[in-house]
Amino acid sequence: xxxxxxxxxxxxxxxxxxxxxxxxxxxxxxxxxxxxxxxxxxxxxxxxxxxxxxxxxxxxxxxxxxxxxxxxxxxxxxxxxxxxxxxxxxxxxxxxxxxxxxxxxxxxxxxxx
Amino acid sequence: xxxxxxxxxxxxxxxxxxxxxxxxxxxxxxxxxxxxxxxxxxxxxxxxxxxxxxxxxxxxxxxxxxxxxxxxxxxxxxxxxxxxxxxxxxxxxxxxxxxxxxxxxxxxxxxxxxx
Numbered sequence: 001x002x003x004x005x006x007x008x009x010x011x012x013x014x015x016x017x018x019x020x021x022x023x024x025x026x027x028x029x030x031x032x033x034x035x036x037x038x039x040x041x042x043x044x045x046x047x048x049x050x051x052x053x054x055x056x057x058x059x060x061x062x063x064x065x066x067x068x069x070x071x072x073x074x075x076x077x078x079x080x081x082x083x084x085x086x087x088x089x090x091x092x093x094x095x096x097x098x099x100x101x102x103x104x105x106x107x108x109x110x111x112x113x
Numbered sequence: 114x115x116x117x118x119x120x121x122x123x124x125x126x127x128x129x130x131x132x133x134x135x136x137x138x139x140x141x142x143x144x145x146x147x148x149x150x151x152x153x154x155x156x157x158x159x160x161x162x163x164x165x166x167x168x169x170x171x172x173x174x175x176x177x178x179x180x181x182x183x184x185x186x187x188x189x190x191x192x193x194x195x196x197x198x199x200x201x202x203x204x205x206x207x208x209x210x211x212x213x214x215x216x217x218x219x220x221x222x223x224x225x226x227x228x
Contacts, residue, residue, distance in 0.1 A: 004155075008153060034216065034217075036219075041201070041222070041224065042221055042222065043117075043119075043203050043205075043219035043220050043221045043222045044156070044203070044219045045219070046216060046217070046218060046219075049216050088155065088156075090217075100158060101158075101217060103155040103156050104155060105153070105154060105155045106153075106155065
């Protein structure tokens, strides 16, 4: 079993839809949770960063962490064609010192005008 | 703007011909990473530097080497590229604090083609 599971998609939605992207994980030590957006042939761009459980909102983006279920989500409201990209979840433990970040495989999102 | 810069953006090399990819950062971060990312796969960590301390992942082939002459620059050397080394190579940086180093900022990547 992979430490981080993410459906690769592709996920196609009409413009204006609410998008839900998800990851599950198996390592209960994970405390830091991140979402990256990666456009085709570009480097990943950090979108959201959350520590432990709870919600975090930034504009049209909301990140949720449910540690009891080992499940994280990224919601995109009023999706735009410019949101079409691959979204990677990433997470890391918090035990002091350097901890490797583990990435999901990424979900490819296409927002259709 | 503070950023992570990678050069070149596209590199074509011949099978077995050494190649060097470069990364520079203006974020003044003390940790720098090199990842390999193949199509539709998660980025795979090759190694990272915490300041000048080099940390190699256990499954990184010996064919891959790295240098970090100063805080701002880091190089990835592929001594004898094989066809399987064709990939996007991503440089990332982060600031290490007492809680660790988690938010990583990526460069645009170098796409390596091996002929």
